[in-house]
Amino acid sequence: MxxxxxxxxxxxxxxxxxxxxxxxxxxxxxxxxxxxxxxxxxxxxxxxxxxxxxxxxxxxxxxxxxxxxxxxxxxxxxxxxxxxxxxxxxxxxxxxxxxxGFIDMHSHSDSSLLEDGLAHSAVRQGATTHVIGNCGSSPAPVGSPVRLAGHTLSTYGDFLKALQKNGTSINVCGLVGHNSVRRAVMGTQNRQPTSVELRQMQDLVDEAMRSGAVGLSTGLVSPPGIYSKTDEIVALARVAARHGGQYSSHIRGEASTLVQAVGEAIQVGREAGLPVQISHHKAAGRENWGTTGKTLPMIE
Ligand SMILES: [Zn+2]
Incomplete structure (x- = not known):
């Protein structure tokens, strides 16, 4: 309200x-x-x-x-x-x-909610629900435990428990970030995962979803997510789909490669069988103006 x-x-x-x-x-x-x-x-x-x-x-x-x-x-x-x-x-x-109350579908308030659950900056705008963990980035999972706002975090479940323990004035929906998952398993290496590593990443997504995450997010313009190929994302999104999750993506391109980037997000949704939310849908750069004339019909 x-x-x-x-x-x-x-x-x-x-x-x-x-x-x-x-x-x-x-x-x-x-x-x-x-x-x-x-x-x-x-x-x-x-x-x-x-x-x-x-x-x-x-x-x-x-x-x-x-x-x-x-x-x-x-x-x-x-x-x-x-x-x-x-x-x-x-x-x-x-x-x-x-x-x-408004639902803010694209928030990065993961850590700040843990620091201060009152979330005045959200409530004072009328937002009563935040979707966090966008752009492939969530505070957990991590390769080795970290301290954040007085809590020790390792798994995504640890993060949600910490949020719950502190309490928040707003409703929170958490996405598990692909960058965080990949970094936890492979560091920031620019290569494709082995089958064992892919399995480990799937297990981390599975743990997050079982703990209460609402889906998977990617940030395909920044490392290490930028090193991933579409197949890897489909494999992880399938795990989220199994739990009824969604896929939110900071897509791979917002300028001359916008059409391919939107195509990739839709492909992930189709192949993994889950709803897709595209973040940062824009045609940046004068030479790309009007490209949304192609991408909007793709989405619709
Ligand atoms: Zn983003």
């Missing part, structure tokens, strides 16, 4: 977010629009929080409307005129938009 400034040209005040206009940690996370009843108060309801006077945009695509919203526990319990409702806490959202 996020309360964000309403962009109203006639009301410049409303475009300046202040701390009090954000619902602090909003009952701990995203409140799905699908759970919202459209109306209905029984007798003498009691809410934990009532957000009053905001424009409610429920995320279904329908137009926003001005209303009050009552929260009980971690659920949106009522939307309607709650002017007289009994509540522990009341938030004035006049001139603000009240909407489901």
């Amino acid at each position: 996020a309360i964000t400034p309403q962009h109203d040209r006639n009301n410049t005040m409303a475009t300046t977010p202040t701390r009090r206009h954000f619902l602090q940690s909003a009952a701990g996370g995203v409140l799905a629009a699908a759970t919202m009843p459209t109306t209905g108060l029984g007798s003498a309801p009691r809410f934990d929080v009532v957000i009053r006077g905001g424009t409610i945009v429920d995320g279904t695509g329908s137009r926003g409307s001005r209303n009050d919203l009552g929260i009980r526990g971690d659920r949106v319990a009522a939307i309607g005129n709650l002017a007289d409702a009994d509540t522990k806490r009341s938030v004035n959202a006049t001139g603000r938009i009240v909407c489901p």
Whole structure:
């Protein structure tokens, strides 16, 4: 749940977010629009929080409307005129938009969430879910244990446990990074893995997925991921697919090789059988402008 400034040209005040206009940690996370009843108060309801006077945009695509919203526990319990409702806490959202929390699909807040789980930089933008571990980089697995924010990390499971132990104000979905996996097994060597090394990498991805990772990410423009061939990525993505995971890729090219790079990401998805999310989809360089005219139809 996020309360964000309403962009109203006639009301410049409303475009300046202040701390009090954000619902602090909003009952701990995203409140799905699908759970919202459209109306209905029984007798003498009691809410934990009532957000009053905001424009409610429920995320279904329908137009926003001005209303009050009552929260009980971690659920949106009522939307309607709650002017007289009994509540522990009341938030004035006049001139603000009240909407489901945003999902940031491309965050690199892995370490910072471990340092400071309050994640003000996310919450204050209305983001209540971060997908971390992007671009092939996650704090674990590592070849030999490392200390990070007071925790000793070796496997991806160690990292997720540390995050859980510290707690975070936002929901977190973790991707296991291919660069981290490859570095843990092969260092930064510019060569192809042996069958034993590939097996070890698959085992690390398997451990991550069993521990709660939501998929595999690659960063194919930086070492050591840049040294990998498509077959290696397909072999690892298949492990993520087995656990219902997704594949997120900082693709191999963002300029003259954009078409091939998008093609590779799609190939991984097809051959490994999992959904693909492309990061950094752009045609950099004047001579490549317009290439998205080719790549967007490939994606669609
Ligand atoms: Zn990236």
